[in-house]
Amino acid sequence: MTPDEFRTNGYALIDWIAEYIEGVEQFPVASQVKPGDIRASLPAHPPAAAEPFSAMLKDLDELVMPGITHWQHPSFFAYFPGNSSYPAILGELATAGLGVQGMSWVTSPACTEVETLMIDWMQELLGLPAKFRSTSATGGGVIQGSASEATLTSILAARWRITDGAINVTGDTTKLVAYATSQAHSSIEKGLRLAGIGTAHLRIVPHDETFAMRPDDLARMVAADRAAGLTPFWVCATAGTTSSLAFDPVALIGAIAQRENLWLHVDAAMSGIAALAPEYRWVNDGLELADSYCTNPHKWMGVNFDCDLFYVADRGALLGALSILPEYLRSAAAESGAAIDYRDWQIPLGRRFRALKLWFTIRAGGAGDAIAMIRRHVELTQELASWVAVDDRFEIVAPHPLNLLCVRLVAGDSATDALIAAANDSGKALFTRTVLDGKVACRLSVGGRATEATHVRAAWDLLQSLASEG
Amino acid sequence: MTPDEFRTNGYALIDWIAEYIEGVEQFPVASQVKPGDIRASLPAHPPAAAEPFSAMLKDLDELVMPGITHWQHPSFFAYFPGNSSYPAILGELATAGLGVQGMSWVTSPACTEVETLMIDWMQELLGLPAKFRSTSATGGGVIQGSASEATLTSILAARWRITDGAINVTGDTTKLVAYATSQAHSSIEKGLRLAGIGTAHLRIVPHDETFAMRPDDLARMVAADRAAGLTPFWVCATAGTTSSLAFDPVALIGAIAQRENLWLHVDAAMSGIAALAPEYRWVNDGLELADSYCTNPHKWMGVNFDCDLFYVADRGALLGALSILPEYLRSAAAESGAAIDYRDWQIPLGRRFRALKLWFTIRAGGAGDAIAMIRRHVELTQELASWVAVDDRFEIVAPHPLNLLCVRLVAGDSATDALIAAANDSGKALFTRTVLDGKVACRLSVGGRATEATHVRAAWDLLQSLASEG
Numbered sequence: 045m046t047p048d049e050f051r052t053n054g055y056a057l058i059d060w061i062a063e064y065i066e067g068v069e070q071f072p073v074a075s076q077v078k079p080g081d082i083r084a085s086l087p088a089h090p091p092a093a094a095e096p097f098s099a100m101l102k103d104l105d106e107l108v109m110p111g112i113t114h115w116q117h118p119s120f121f122a123y124f125p126g127n128s129s130y131p132a133i134l135g136e137l138a139t140a141g142l143g144v145q146g147m148s149w150v151t152s153p154a155c156t157e158v159e160t161l162m163i164d165w166m167q168e169l170l171g172l173p174a175k176f177r178s179t180s181a182t183g184g185g186v187i188q189g190s191a192s193e194a195t196l197t198s199i200l201a202a203r204w205r206i207t208d209g210a211i212n213v214t215g216d217t218t219k220l221v222a223y224a225t226s227q228a229h230s231s232i233e234k235g236l237r238l239a240g241i242g243t244a245h246l247r248i249v250p251h252d253e254t255f256a257m258r259p260d261d262l263a264r265m266v267a268a269d270r271a272a273g274l275t276p277f278w279v280c281a282t283a284g285t286t287s288s289l290a291f292d293p294v295a296l297i298g299a300i301a302q303r304e305n306l307w308l309h310v311d312a313a314m315s316g317i318a319a320l321a322p323e324y325r326w327v328n329d330g331l332e333l334a335d336s337y338c339t340n341p342h343k344w345m346g347v348n349f350d351c352d353l354f355y356v357a358d359r360g361a362l363l364g365a366l367s368i369l370p371e372y373l374r375s376a377a378a379e380s381g382a383a384i385d386y387r388d389w390q391i392p393l394g395r396r397f398r399a400l401k402l403w404f405t406i407r408a409g410g411a412g413d414a415i416a417m418i419r420r421h422v423e424l425t426q427e428l429a430s431w432v433a434v435d436d437r438f439e440i441v442a443p444h445p446l447n448l449l450c451v452r453l454v455a456g457d458s459a460t461d462a463l464i465a466a467a468n469d470s471g472k473a474l475f476t477r478t479v480l481d482g483k484v485a486c487r488l489s490v491g492g493r494a495t496e497a498t499h500v501r502a503a504w505d506l507l508q509s510l511a512s513e514g
Numbered sequence: 515m516t517p518d519e520f521r522t523n524g525y526a527l528i529d530w531i532a533e534y535i536e537g538v539e540q541f542p543v544a545s546q547v548k549p550g551d552i553r554a555s556l557p558a559h560p561p562a563a564a565e566p567f568s569a570m571l572k573d574l575d576e577l578v579m580p581g582i583t584h585w586q587h588p589s590f591f592a593y594f595p596g597n598s599s600y601p602a603i604l605g606e607l608a609t610a611g612l613g614v615q616g617m618s619w620v621t622s623p624a625c626t627e628v629e630t631l632m633i634d635w636m637q638e639l640l641g642l643p644a645k646f647r648s649t650s651a652t653g654g655g656v657i658q659g660s661a662s663e664a665t666l667t668s669i670l671a672a673r674w675r676i677t678d679g680a681i682n683v684t685g686d687t688t689k690l691v692a693y694a695t696s697q698a699h700s701s702i703e704k705g706l707r708l709a710g711i712g713t714a715h716l717r718i719v720p721h722d723e724t725f726a727m728r729p730d731d732l733a734r735m736v737a738a739d740r741a742a743g744l745t746p747f748w749v750c751a752t753a754g755t756t757s758s759l760a761f762d763p764v765a766l767i768g769a770i771a772q773r774e775n776l777w778l779h780v781d782a783a784m785s786g787i788a789a790l791a792p793e794y795r796w797v798n799d800g801l802e803l804a805d806s807y808c809t810n811p812h813k814w815m816g817v818n819f820d821c822d823l824f825y826v827a828d829r830g831a832l833l834g835a836l837s838i839l840p841e842y843l844r845s846a847a848a849e850s851g852a853a854i855d856y857r858d859w860q861i862p863l864g865r866r867f868r869a870l871k872l873w874f875t876i877r878a879g880g881a882g883d884a885i886a887m888i889r890r891h892v893e894l895t896q897e898l899a900s901w902v903a904v905d906d907r908f909e910i911v912a913p914h915p916l917n918l919l920c921v922r923l924v925a926g927d928s929a930t931d932a933l934i935a936a937a938n939d940s941g942k943a944l945f946t947r948t949v950l951d952g953k954v955a956c957r958l959s960v961g962g963r964a965t966e967a968t969h970v971r972a973a974w975d976l977l978q979s980l981a982s983e984g
Contacts, residue, residue: 045599047535047536049600050528050600050603050604051528053600054524054525054532054607055524055525055528057607057608058521058524058607059521060608061524061607061608061611062520062521064611065517066517074620075622075623075624077623078852079619079850082623082627083630086627086628088634090635090881091877093879094878094882095878095879097874097878104608108628110624111624111627111628112622112625113621115613116612123621123842126613126615126864128613129515130515130517130519130520130523133607133610133611134523134527134567136606136607136609137531137610138527138574139606140531140603141530141534141598142534142582143818144596145593145819150544150583151583151585151593152582152583152585153545153547153549153551153582153583154552154580155582157552158552158556160553161553161558164558165560169560189864190862190863192861211710211712213712213713214688214714215706215712215714216687216688217687217710218684218685218688220685229840230838230840230843230863231838234836234863238666238670238708239709240687241685242681242682242684242685242686243683244683244685286840348610349613349615349864365707368700368704368707369700370699371948372593372756372946372957382550383549391663391666391861392659392660392662392663393660393704394596394662404567404570407561407565408515408570409563411560412564476842477841478841479841487842
């Protein structure tokens with residue numbers, strides 16, 4: 045592809061994207077294909093000759109699009125939102141165009157320094173504790189790919205701290221015990237497993253009727269483990285759980301963590317971004333006691349996946365756990381201590397210039413846009429809750445302080461399962477099924493960039509009409 | 515940003531990228547800034563009001579560019595290449611524009627199915643063993659972000675297999691022992707550490723004068739560990755080491771691995787892509803004995819980072835190690851066994867539609883382009899070696915079957931160090947320092963998409979003239 049062809053094709057793709065995003069409502073929210081359909085529609089073998097770019101755009105429309113579940117659709121109420129925005133898309137494009145590696149400061153200083161600045165801008169915008177700033181004495185932050193990776197990184201730093209670094213030599217994890225509720229994200233169990241803390245040493249701390257951790261139970265379990273000769277080392281508090289957006293009492297958990305020398309990780313992957321709006325800054329309550337924290341601009345802030353902000357109070361533990369320095373990665377800048385090598389703050393070595401999409405988004409007004417969007421989503425969710433409350437076929441099964449509502453049919457699990465399946469099959473909206481305290485529930489996550497009152501109303505009409513048929 | 519503004523800004527950015535790539539030779543290869551310079555040039559606080567996109571483009575040119583080390587520069591001979599190409603850049607743009615999550619098949623079936631097809635296209639193009647095809651009875655592949663992650667994933671699958679899955683419950687890694695040479699990539703030690711195999715249980719297998727593993731030593735060390743009551747479980751063979759592109763004898767290592775029930779991982783992150791060209795397909799020798807394998811289209815194939823191909827012969831071990839199934843991730847398609855959920859093939863949960871950039875690249879003629887590029891790079895490297903061979907101030911310190919040449923000054927380490935520093939400071943080319951068997955060497959990695967004979971000649975002229983001055 046020549047530079048001129050790149051220009052022509054690039055313009056065409058830019059147009060295609062704008063048309064896609066502005067027209068996404070024409071598609072069924074969820075792909076209707078069966079396993080294997082998409083592959084069967086594509087050539088089994090690589091092409092023998094080069095094809096024009098127009099062929100790829102045509103195939104995107106005709107062959108790929110039927111296999112897309114549209115995360116940017118305004119009637120996408122499933123999982124959590126995966127917002128994108130025009131400035132962030134351009135940020136990704138600029139990243140690809142520059143094609144630099146940010147594994148070390150020296151491999152492209154701007155890649156590291158813009159990222160460090162974005163970490164501090166976001167600390168300021170979110171009102172996070174100053175100890176997380178990169179300019180603080182011992183803390184700092186990094187952009188990771190996902191909250192899963194942030195969680196694993198937190199576990200590894202905690203593992204290093206509790207063993208005074210011996211873990212790097214011995215690999216002995218057999219005494220270590222971690223704590224979370226059943227409502228914590230699946231990446232907690234996965235991250236612990238990867239780090240050598242099996243399910244036998246993951247304590248599921250009971251939750252209360254709001255699905256929040258019971259700190260007294262945490263304290264009791266920690267004491268029992270210590271009495272049994274084990275070493276409690278890490279606790280995850282979630283600020284906005286996946287199933288129901290429950291908020292663990294971070295301040296109370298933090299007090300126990302401090303007393304018991306547990307590393308406190310706060311997972312606010314979804315809800316942390318709400319702190320952009322002053323009236324929702326309570327989502328940060330207790331963070332001054334956290335050892336590490338993460339939240340995802342790629343969920344509720346219009347920054348394309350992947351963009352997870354991961355902060356630590358003690359970067360020494362992180363570097364202890366993750367630094368490896370072969371000869372071919374040495375640099376004078378890093379050895380002087382004046383530069384950050386972000387490869388030592390994450391699992392992989394290589395890294396893209398991910399800060400550009402956050403920089404572009406904020407500069408294009410993205411923080412203000414996100415505040416307006418967050419307010420709209422929370423208001424729409426509360427309005428939806430008021431409609432559900434007066435339909436006695438339905439019940440609301442969890443608190444809903446922000447933008448997630450969990451509902452079920454009083455008729456029971458099978459009726460609720462059937463309702464979710466029928467709604468999703470309609471293609472008119474998409475919801476996610478979960479189970480809360482043994483009961484099936486339908487999650488309505490109101491988080492689409494383009495989601496307005498009409499879409500929420502239509503989603504509720506759909507559920508109501510299907511409930512009548514069922 | 516309105517759709518019309520996105521179009522206008524997008525066209526401008528497309529133009530900017532083409533100008534950057536075509537004009538990259540005007541820049542010094544390595545950034546000349548000092549730690550803190552870039553950050554100091556940027557606003558300390560986020561902007562209070564939205565800025566126009568033109569301000570961002572201007573800042574890219576004026577403030578960011580001085581902090582860029584240009585991986586796409588034709589005189590970039592450092593590290594390994596991180597090639598990009600116009601079709602791959604457009605692939606990244608399409609990925610960002612669609613903004614879908616590929617964590618599960620059901621979250622966007624096309625994201626999974628195009629990826630599975632690319633895995634099989636690449637198996638075919640590279641001539642890899644059929645057992646790695648996704649259509650094989652037990653194997654398959656996935657696109658990971660980096661070889662580091664592929665390595666870790668391989669270790670986790672091996673850890674699961676050797677313990678019959680008990681690791682997920684007990685987390686007990688204290689008996690497990692792994693093997694690699696000192697020439698294996700730093701991500702091997704890091705991956706093992708993360709998985710709970712500390713340096714006390716990483717055996718550094720001696721290498722021969724070509725920097726390749728001595729299989730007899732491997733066999734001896736495995737026997738000694740077994741006699742000591744330990745459990746050998748994983749060996750990494752490298753096809754093209756980072757320091758010198760040494761090739762471990764995979765077939766011989768594989769025979770030992772099979773006999774001793776070790777999981778054999780072959781790390782061909784850099785060199786594996788050479789198998790696109792029939793005359794270099796020897797890089798695959800012995801792969802039929804590998805349990806897992808990785809190579810990076812983001813190094814030598816013009817596909818933007820991140821794009822690592824990771825193949826396994828037994829996907830059961832992978833799924834055993836990495837599957838976690840909370841209620842909110844269940845789907846009928848996955849439970850039927852007809853669909854792949856790639857979240858269970860990797861560390862994080864979330865994932866981008868990374869297959870698009872590989873699909874676009876191959877369809878735009880990228881495999882043929884890569885073959886031509888690989889042949890050119892290897893020829894240029896051999897020509898360079900012939901020049902070095904007749905300058906008796908220099909010596910070549912390792913075999914150079916492909917596109918990496920390691921040289922040093924016979925005057926010794928400090929002279930070689932000074933040479934590398936002076937060459938890199940010149941901004942005219944960029945090399946990486948390494949140490950081979952205790953001696954400092956300068957690596958010349960000939961891998962740039964735009965690197966031609968003139969650039970290699972100029973690099974050699976630079977080294978020669980600096981050697982004269984020194």
